[in-house]
Amino acid sequence: MNSIIHxxxxxxxxxxxxxxxAVAAALAVALLSGWVGDxxxxxxxxxxxxxxxxxxxxxxVTVSGFLLYFTLRWLAHPRRLRALxxxxxxxxxxxGLAFVIENWRGYLAWRRAQVLAAEHGLVLDLxxxxxxxIPDAENxxxxxxFQPVIAAMTQPPSEPLPENLFQGLLDLDxxxxxxxxxxxxxxxxNGERLPVAEWADYYLTNELPPRVQAWLRRHGVESPEQxxxxxRQRNLKPAEIVAEVLRAYDDTLAALAEAARxxxxxxxxxxxxxxxxxxxxxxxxxxxxxLICFRANIHLQLGRADSALHELQLGFRLVRxxxxxxxxxxxxxxxxxxxxxxxxxxxxxxxxxxxxxQLAALEKELAQIRxxxxxxRVSRAECAWALQTMDEIRSGRVPLKAVLGEPARPDxxxxxxxxxxxxxxxxxxxxxxxxxxxxxPAIEAAxxxxxxxxxxxxxxxxxxxxxxxxxxxxxxxxxxxxxAARFSPSTTLATQTAVDLARVACRIEIHSLRTGxxxxxxxxxxxxxxxxxxxxxxxxxxxxxxxxxxxxxxxTGKDGQDDGGLRPPRPPxxxxxxxxxxxxxxxxxxxx
Numbered sequence: 001m002n003s004i005i006h007x008x009x010x011x012x013x014x015x016x017x018x019x020x021x022a023v024a025a026a027l028a029v030a031l032l033s034g035w036v037g038d039x040x041x042x043x044x045x046x047x048x049x050x051x052x053x054x055x056x057x058x059x060x061v062t063v064s065g066f067l068l069y070f071t072l073r074w075l076a077h078p079r080r081l082r083a084l085x086x087x088x089x090x091x092x093x094x095x096g097l098a099f100v101i102e103n104w105r106g107y108l109a110w111r112r113a114q115v116l117a118a119e120h121g122l123v124l125d126l127x128x129x130x131x132x133x134i135p136d137a138e139n140x141x142x143x144x145x146f147q148p149v150i151a152a153m154t155q156p157p158s159e160p161l162p163e164n165l166f167q168g169l170l171d172l173d174x175x176x177x178x179x180x181x182x183x184x185x186x187x188x189x190n191g192e193r194l195p196v197a198e199w200a201d202y203y204l205t206n207e208l209p210p211r212v213q214a215w216l217r218r219h220g221v222e223s224p225e226q227x228x229x230x231x232r233q234r235n236l237k238p239a240e241i242v243a244e245v246l247r248a249y250d251d252t253l254a255a256l257a258e259a260a261r262x263x264x265x266x267x268x269x270x271x272x273x274x275x276x277x278x279x280x281x282x283x284x285x286x287x288x289x290x291l292i293c294f295r296a297n298i299h300l301q302l303g304r305a306d307s308a309l310h311e312l313q314l315g316f317r318l319v320r321x322x323x324x325x326x327x328x329x330x331x332x333x334x335x336x337x338x339x340x341x342x343x344x345x346x347x348x349x350x351x352x353x354x355x356x357x358q359l360a361a362l363e364k365e366l367a368q369i370r371x372x373x374x375x376x377r378v379s380r381a382e383c384a385w386a387l388q389t390m391d392e393i394r395s396g397r398v399p400l401k402a403v404l405g406e407p408a409r410p411d412x413x414x415x416x417x418x419x420x421x422x423x424x425x426x427x428x429x430x431x432x433x434x435x436x437x438x439x440x441p442a443i444e445a446a447x448x449x450x451x452x453x454x455x456x457x458x459x460x461x462x463x464x465x466x467x468x469x470x471x472x473x474x475x476x477x478x479x480x481x482x483x484a485a486r487f488s489p490s491t492t493l494a495t496q497t498a499v500d501l502a503r504v505a506c507r508i509e510i511h512s513l514r515t516g517x518x519x520x521x522x523x524x525x526x527x528x529x530x531x532x533x534x535x536x537x538x539x540x541x542x543x544x545x546x547x548x549x550x551x552x553x554x555x556t557g558k559d560g561q562d563d564g565g566l567r568p569p570r571p572p573x574x575x576x577x578x579x580x581x582x583x584x585x586x587x588x589x590x591x592x
Contacts, residue, residue: 106422
């Protein structure tokens with residue numbers, strides 16, 4: 001047998017006939033292997049097989065076949081074969097030893113990280129961060145308004161989402177379609193009021209939202225187009241036209257007001273699912289924030305300040321409803337909603353729509369919002385959540401590629417067997433170090449007012465927080481980089497500063513209504529209670545009386561420098577801007 005193999009391996013290819021036969025055999029093997037591979041390897045279905053794929057696959061297999069042929073010829077000698085087997089045994093032994101060493105190093109690193117976490121009071125078990133259950137009678141989340149969302153959140157991951165979930169989300173939309181080109185809701189960060197005329201024109205010339213169409217059918221209107229034509233003939237003001245459309249959402253706001261009577265809120269988030277937990281209630285909240293902001297502003301335009309105040313109080317109740325959830329995205333959604341709700345507060349102060357009692361009620365609502373107090377709790381819970389996700393990756397429950405940002409496929413391996421599991425422990429240890437050494441110090445610095453004699457400390461900490469996960473990408477940090485929450489205390493600082501500025505603006509308006517003049521400085525407002533400071537410098541907020549009816553109010557931005565509180569010009573091609581457009585965080589500028 002050995003002599004036959006040896007003779008086959010040593011027989012050379014002579015003449016063009018032998019080479020033609022060899023090439024034909026190689027192509028036949030390539031086509032056959034390509035056909036078999038197309039049947040066995042799962043891939044997304046396509047209408048037809050691309051010829052270029054067959055050609056490239058055949059060429060690749062042909063080249064591989066020739067290389068394999070010549071390699072086997074070279075290995076046909078018994079001495080060479082024994083050397084190859086010995087080298088293979090050595091390599092496998094070294095790989096096994098490397099696996100043992102890496103797993104042991106990962107075990108030791110994780111044990112040291114656990115000790116470090118205990119010293120700093122960092123709880124690594126996610127269930128310890130989960131809020132306790134609440135009786136349904138006291139739980140805002142269990143109100144009938146949120147039942148479609150609750151049903152979707154509590155379904156097993158293998159079951160499809162209910163159709164009425166998306167129908168319920170569309171019912172809260174202010175426009176028709178998934179990605180409509182709609183007017184903005186205003187942008188008080190950059191001095192932009194709500195474009196009421198654009199909204200009125202939008203509702204008169206475009207398809208009405210699904211909720212409005214259903215509301216019209218219930219009231220006997222068969223043709224929305226005829227209803228729009230009737231509105232145009234009535235010669236209403238733009239705010240009155242929008243108010244007619246928004247009447248369709250009265251039932252939703254009434255149900256929300258009934259639900260807001262319940263003192264607490266806890267949605268049934270499946271924290272034990274970790275990476276697969278469903279958070280559809282956040283989409284619901286986001287749309288409710290838009291609806292409340294829009295309606296409150298229209299109420300102010302029509303002189304119905306009491307109705308605007310009532311709906312803003314509902315909105316701030318929703319902001320506080322998410323404060324117990326130990327999830328970063330929940331905190332970000334509540335901050336985004338709070339910034340939107342400040343739009344009617346800002347426009348009401350500019351247009352002198354609020355009276356003293358309403359301004360006092362608004363300040364009371366704003367005083368209960370403390371986003372900086374939520375940061376430490378959320379950061380620790382996010383660390384525990386990421387650690388649980390890493391354990392699920394190692395156990396095979398969560399696909400590795402899905403965590404790294406690629407779409408998951410059922411045929412992918414969960415954790416590659418050719419990678420040491422000790423790398424997961426190394427990533428877990430580095431994640432704990434990241435939160436202890438970088439995240440928690442930066443958040444604690446954001447919580448405390450930075451002393452004026454150290455104006456550069458806060459920006460340096462924020463820069464370190466943003467850059468640390470990207471500085472080191474290795475087998476010991478690639479999961480840490482993918483799963484570490486991108487905390488940005490500057491966003492929370494900006495939102496908390498916005499709340500502080502709104503509170504001070506309410507005090508200024510109350511003082512103006514009581515005395516008939518604007519205060520000369522913020523010190524005149526302190527008898528009613530202490531004022532919040534500038535969150536970046538610890539100094540008082542910047543205030544300047546521009547005229548008998550106008551003033552300037554702002555805070556320093558995340559750079560900690562006073563840039564004068566002027567809004568820079570915004571190029572029109574940049575689209576809708578955010579609070580990052582201006583160096584300072586501005587409530588009111590001289591041009592307002």
